[in-house]
Amino acid sequence: MGIGAACARRLAELGAKVAILDRDAAHAEATAAEIIEEGDSAQRYVCNVDDVASVEYAIRCVVEELGRVDVLVNNAGVFPSMAALELSEAMWDRVLDVNLKGAFFCAQLAARRMVQQGTGGSIVNIASVDAMHPTGGLAHYDASKGGLVMLTRSLARELAPHRIRVNAVAPGAIETPGASGILGDPAVRAEFAAKIPLRRMGVPDDIARAVAYLATDASDYVTGSTLVVDGGYLVG
Numbered sequence: 651m652g653i654g655a656a657c658a659r660r661l662a663e664l665g666a667k668v669a670i671l672d673r674d675a676a677h678a679e680a681t682a683a684e685i686i687e688e689g690d691s692a693q694r695y696v697c698n699v700d701d702v703a704s705v706e707y708a709i710r711c712v713v714e715e716l717g718r719v720d721v722l723v724n725n726a727g728v729f730p731s732m733a734a735l736e737l738s739e740a741m742w743d744r745v746l747d748v749n750l751k752g753a754f755f756c757a758q759l760a761a762r763r764m765v766q767q768g769t770g771g772s773i774v775n776i777a778s779v780d781a782m783h784p785t786g787g788l789a790h791y792d793a794s795k796g797g798l799v800m801l802t803r804s805l806a807r808e809l810a811p812h813r814i815r816v817n818a819v820a821p822g823a824i825e826t827p828g829a830s831g832i833l834g835d836p837a838v839r840a841e842f843a844a845k846i847p848l849r850r851m852g853v854p855d856d857i858a859r860a861v862a863y864l865a866t867d868a869s870d871y872v873t874g875s876t877l878v879v880d881g882g883y884l885v886g
């Protein structure tokens with residue numbers, strides 16, 4: 651749902667055969683059905699990205715059914731707020747496992763397939779402005795996204811000889827079901843909006859259009875970069 655669904659819709663519209671991997675079958679099914687209704691192509695797979703065996707199985711199914719992997723968008727992420735002084739080990743592990751370990755093993759397994767295919771590829775990691783500027787109450791999340799930005803750079807360097815490009819998009823405040831808890835509070839919302847020079851919250855398609863640029867040949871000389879899409883929040 652949210653940003654991931656918008657990316658799936660945008661890439662399908664550009665002609666990709668989209669495979670939606672989500673731990674929640676209903677979310678994946680709803681997005682796939684919407685894309686098919688538009689006349690584009692989508693398949694859905696239940697997959698928990700923090701479980702490497704689950705990712706391995708899902709990618710094997712994608713390759714069997716769709717034939718190849720050219721683009722990976724690492725979008726799955728969780729962002730439960732908790733003060734650093736209260737943070738439990740379990741919460742730390744959950745956030746790092748999904749946001750950072752999950753992204754690494756999805757990238758590794760997709761990249762192995764891309765290397766076998768021998769025609770390059772593009773990996774796009776969904777980071778956050780929190781990788782550069784902490785919001786507060788999200789030390790675990792900020793660490794995971796900071797790690798994801800550096801992981802993007804490391805993989806870009808190692809995978810370049812295989813013509814696999816690796817980039818990140820760092821969204822600002824985007825209206826999604828997952829963010830509705832934080833942004834649903836009118837006071838927090840007003841505070842956020844006041845800090846955004848373009849004076850509006852982002853919508854999922856703002857991120858999807860950046861992902862489409864990084865996924866396709868329009869960006870074929872771009873690797874290791876992080877594209878900030880935040881309405882100017884970081885410079886506000």
Ligand SMILES: NC(=O)c1ccc[n+]([C@@H]2O[C@H](COP(=O)([O-])OP(=O)(O)OC[C@H]3O[C@@H](n4cnc5c(N)ncnc54)[C@H](O)[C@@H]3O)[C@@H](O)[C@H]2O)c1
Binds near residue numbers: 677727820
């Ligand atoms: N919404 C924002 O303001 C915002 C800002 C910066 C970065 N981001 C990042 O963008 C990404 C998407 O955020 P969103 O707001 O669309 O979230 P969301 O909660 O609306 O949707 C997240 C989707 O990921 C799936 N998911 C969660 N954990 C998973 C797992 N372990 N395995 C497989 N699927 C899993 C969920 O089922 C859901 O479909 C996240 O990585 C988030 O950190 C969001």
